[in-house]
Amino acid sequence: MATTTEDFNRQLEPHRPQLLAHCYRMLGSVHDAEDLVQETYLRAWRARDRYDHARGSLRTWLYRIATNACLNALESRSRRPLPSGTVTESDPLQPFVHGGEVTWLQPIPDALLHLGDPAGSAVDRSSLRLAFVAALQHLSARQRAVLILREVLAFSAAETADVLDTSVASVNSSLQRARARLKEAGVLEDHVPEPSQTEQRTCVERYMKAFEQADIEGLKQLLAHDVLMEMPPMLNWFVGRANYAQFMGWLFAKAGSSWRLDPIAANGQPGFAAYRRGASGAYELHTLQVFAVTAAGISRTTVFQDAEVFAAFGLDTVSAS
Template identity: 50%
Template sequence: MTPDRDRFIAETERFRQELLAHCYRMVGSAHDAEDLVQECYLRAWRSYSGFEGRASTRSWLYRIATNVCLTALKPRPIRVLPSGLAGPSDRPPTPVPPGEVSWLEPLPDAWIATDDPAAVAVERESVRLALIAGLQHLPARQRAILILREVLAFSAAETAEILDTTTAAVKSGLQRARARLDELEPEPEALLEPTDPRARALLDGYIAAFEHSDARLLEQVLRADATLEATPFREWQSGRATCIHTLDTYVLGAPGDWRMIATAANGHPAAAVYHRAPDGTLRADGAVVLTPTPTGIAHVIKFHDPALPATFGHPPHLTP
């Protein structure tokens, strides 16, 4: 390994996790974010000899990463949740044909873990699913401006430098982005952190309801105004009674059909999900992310993607 390579790694590697979170906020996909961070470091290495410290290493990397994301976003549709397509429904859930919609993906908390308690709080708050879903509806450059200014606390001048624009354009873009996000985001809720024992109790109750196929247990953990949505289904439900009816009628099945492993994603309690196949094998099915509040679970979002448990470090199937 050359001295330049050693110096490059020493100067840049400590920013990898926060750049991953940044790319995730921009594109709404953990796997895409991984690829974009790799591209960022490849471009950074190629231009490292000409860097010469004209800016801080951090802002230099954010300039590269942001522009990598903006380039990647140009040909892509925005990623959404079912609630971003239409209002709630009491109809049976029907899957959207493959390729018709790009779905938002969860981000494992472990991917952006840090030993700094203050940084943990900031990271969790800035990757909440409600925020990420709202950000995807902003024009890409407005999204970048809002993230750089309000999440990462770059100054207007630094943001202008990163985006190769003017300070006036940054201030105008931020104002428009704030106004649009206010239209999209509901009033902030009082959320429980994933490490709060009350949040873990709600997650455990939700898992128990599935593993025992007992809809009554859902009544104990869901709020009266809870919502339920799942990719790749267009329909989503609002209200505890409607959510429980949907789960009991179409999802719960028999005791032992489901197994869930507790984890955390997007600053929320979550679980890797396995479903029993006809041959009896418990196969990876996806992940579920809960929004816990002091009065119960406010939102349930199930991401149906058999690759997701591996993203959280779990195997493709479990021993019964």
């Protein structure tokens, strides 16, 4: 193992995007994930003289440290769901109901994971989808770790047992329970082929144009029939084109039809930051929206209105007109 900080960092740095993605999947928080990657690097530095090359790869060693740091953190932190996995569906015109003290799942900027760049090529986009990360929140911390290690990172049962300091039988049992829990909740990861990144972005660009024109019929044409919209920190969520159109009609009537939309990318999915023209004439930050796009159209819209999420994406509170 390298003995200088510079050499050590040089060996570890290529693993950072993958470790950040791993900690994010485990915790559902960008800030917490970044903190735990730093903790992983600190622990690795302190234990560098005890690293045994013969026992396993540097990658496995780092995931052992990161996974156990996440498990320790989860002992004192609540799960981070989305509204659709927490409460029953609501009417699209029902008054907003705030989730109170619930800590919601957060999106993660693609830029932090270098998605699309060679440095981030090893990060699996499908395992970052908001719906999948939200599904993980239905599992216990250890089941979550086993599922990610085995099915996302392709660790063997023996390697996973080594990471978690347990038996192969325990790993297999946890994986079976995790799969059953996700199947029961109806939130198993979707392996159906999806449109290319370019096609997804093109669809959302068409949505943005219709949004800026307050064109509800144009928006409806881009939606899957069973599209789902949810809006943490509000508990409200609903399904279907008709409900979606009703809500958008209410939104334009309530918040006006003068908007500025700036594209963003989160969780390997397209999205945008929405700025609404305020009383002063300036465009004020309103929401950050992330989309799941299938061959049938936009199947899920997750709308965030949270200062911590805005900060993670480096969004200005006011956009130039």
